[in-house]
């Protein structure tokens with residue numbers, strides 16, 4: 063593979079000077095400062111061209127993911143055009159249902175039943191929401207939001223998607239999203255989200271609704287004041303520096319490094335300190351508590367995607383080794399949190415600080431400390447739920463944003479070069495300060511644009527708790543709604559070259575893009591009263607980490623990288639049902655279905671279960687803010703620099719299946 067060279071100045075003059083023109087050398091034992099960089103004019107980075115991505119500056123060449131996506135889009139478009147997904151329903155149903163609805167409660171019930179049986183939705187009067195029904199195959203075997211995008215292009219900003227007895231409203235229209243999230247937010251709850259997350263987050267801020275949510279939001283938001291977020295910049299810098307050192311070491315040892323998990327550890331270390339002043343130090347080593355956090359996360363993932371709640375089966379739940387491990391993990395987390403709460407309470411009692419709006423203990427600026435110092439009158443259980451919620455909300459989201467940003471940077475070398483120029487100019491070799499971060503405008507645009515293309519999560523979930531009108535259609539109570547942020551962020555009507563990673567679409571001198579100035583066409587942090595409380599925190603965290611990594615490393619696809627696996631996974635394919643059951647399930651009850659001798663009816667039943675299983679698995683990946691698209695493994699390798707420096711390249715090697 064050819065080697066391209068990006069030169070930002072006269073290399074030979076710098077190469078002769080000391081220190082050498084490479085800042086990828088050892089990072090200065092135990093110090094936070096990086097090796098002194100050469101003058102900006104003399105910097106030079108080498109880039110290896112990737113065997114599986116062209117990197118032509120604009121589009122990055124053919125992308126197997128996009129190609130597979132296009133192939134599927136074409137396939138699905140043909141099926142949609144054939145009418146396979148359009149449930150017409152007999153013409154007499156709507157008027158009859160409307161007449162029945164006028165006959166009081168029994169009539170309303172009959173009307174709802176009739177509409178349901180005829181394939182209609184909850185609304186029984188007025189115009190019908192366009193609906194897509196049909197085989198789950200079209201939306202299975204690939205990330206859930208991809209076919210939703212195709213359906214959006216056909217059916218518009220609001221349509222109903224029926225999965226057997228279950229139906230969902232899919233919203234991709236900014237005005238409707240604004241109505242649900244902001245203007246009439248009181249009419250909507252978190253619905254399925256709360257049900258699924260109850261296990262890990264209890265009544266923490268994300269799943270909570272009603273009065274509990276109002277009280278907890280009022281307590282937590284003030285903790286994330288300007289002074290706190292500013293103090294966090296130092297924490298982001300130190301954690302990112304630890305990551306850089308780890309990569310340095312891996313590079314000098316010639317090891318491959320899986321970057322997604324490193325980003326996950328980076329953000330775990332950050333959020334532990336930021337929320338309850340606990341140093342997981344997961345970048346340095348695996349300890350019991352780090353493992354316990356991941357055991358709990360994976361268990362929650364499994365529970366929400368398993369068709370059979372084995373963890374509720376009497377006796378089994380007590381003897382299953384898996385459940386035992388989970389219970390132990392939960393007990394350890396709870397014990398650790400209780401200890402942290404107790405220690406923090408003591409500190410608050412002993413300290414001599416007056417509580418005020420921007421209260422912050424310099425030694426422990428954590429959210430927990432703020433809450434306790436504010437006199438927040440709350441049970442230990444609620445406090446634990448809040449802490450656990452913040453831990454999860456602020457951990458895997460930021461890790462996923464970093465992973466996708468570096469994936470994009472590896473595919474768009476022109477963006478990477480511009481980014482590195484900005485970082486060189488603004489940051490030099492310092493740990494970033496708040497002033498630096500404000501000046502890193504292009505870096506911020508890179509994050510803004512990465513969040514547009516890969517929003518975390520790609521759908522927001524709500525359930526109507528009152529009747530309402532959406533896009534001119536009446537909807538009833540109890541409608542489960544997915545607001546597709548993915549569709550909003552890629553709508554061809556709103557965005558030029560919607561699929562292209564183009565940070566320049568956001569002017570540097572313009573305001574930071576958000577849901578307000580983009581009129582709900584862009585909502586990476588949601589909108590309305592339930593907007594993310596950590597938006598500034600997360601933006602600064604990802605900007606700092608990105609800046610610190612790109613100033614030391616170049617990122618590109620590995621020359622010998624296998625092509626990125628397509629979005630498709632084999633796990634939901636009706637033709638391969640038997641393998642599927644074996645492949646996807648870790649659940650003995652489900653595995654018992656994998657009996658090749660089963661009869662046709664059993665087989666259909668099993669396939670239905672697998673479909674539901676897979677649906678919830680995908681659903682969970684939206685909900686649980688983790689691995690929403692694919693795992694991306696970024697690998698680091700050393701590369702002999704022509705000037706005999708150990709020049710480090712981070713190489714994108716593969717994206718593995720979910």
Ligand code: HEM
Nearest residue numbers: 267268455456459460518522586587588592594595596600
């Ligand atoms: C890049 C990283 C992040 C992204 C993309 C992100 C995205 C989001 C989104 C889209 C929502 C709205 C969910 C909904 O309306 O259903 C949300 C809510 C929330 N986020 Fe974040 N978030 C990030 C980081 C963080 C961090 C670092 C924290 C905490 C320090 C945090 C805490 C929360 C909380 C507590 C909520 C629930 C707010 C409520 O319901 O009142 N997030 N986040």
